[in-house]
Amino acid sequence: MRTHKISDTVTKIQITPLDSNIYIINNTLLIDTSTGHHVALIKKALDTLGITHDDITCIINTHTHIDHIGGNHLFKNAKIMMHESAKTTLKEPTLKNTFSKYFNTTLKNSDIHIPLNDRDTIRAKGTKLEIIHTPGHSPDSISIYMPDQKYLFTGDAIPVRFDKKLSVYIKNRETSKETLQKLHNLEINMLLPGHGKTIDNPQQIKELLNL
Ligand SMILES: [Zn+2]
DSSP: OEEEEOSSSEEEEEOOTTSOOEEEETTTEEEOOOOSOOHHHHHHHHHHHTOOGGGOOEEEOSSSOHHHHTTGGGOTTOEEEEETTHHHHHHSOOTTTTOHHHHTOOOSOOOOSEEEOTTOEEEETTEEEEEEEOOSSSTTOEEEEETTTTEEEEETSSOOOOSTTHHHHOSOHHHHHHHHHHHHTSOOSEEEESSSOOBOOHHHHHHHHHO
């Protein structure tokens, strides 16, 4: 487990390589919650930041794969937000559509309190976040843009690993292409993906969005 302060606003928590990254905005809003398997490690990370589970009032999930939403049930005070199309998946969560088969587990909480749409805006203690629907990896994938710092949280929408795992990221090639075109004109200082390192090299960002 590692916590990394990216800016005054954003902290990144990495639980294990299989878990999604968890990003905390202003110690109140989470982007993704990992598999939720490692309860003690999540608590330890929150301790490091001087907060508890109850301080989290809002969760945005980038999509409905279990390595991104599995920990939602740990945050009892949080309103859970996902793209509105996530409702379809979570009405009947299966081993296949939530990726549970890869993690040998089932979903503990499939609540959505606030469905999101493309271009919706959210504020987390004054920090503005814009929702961008970015399907391709899954139909309900969203990215979250923070205009103040020009950060883009991408979940698994952009294939950040240039290796054989690429096919895992792209489920629908045509839709993925449209998604990349949609992000093409956005001014981005940093990509904050659902797995692995953040990317702030302008050339690398350009290449990833040109794929
Ligand atoms: Zn995924």
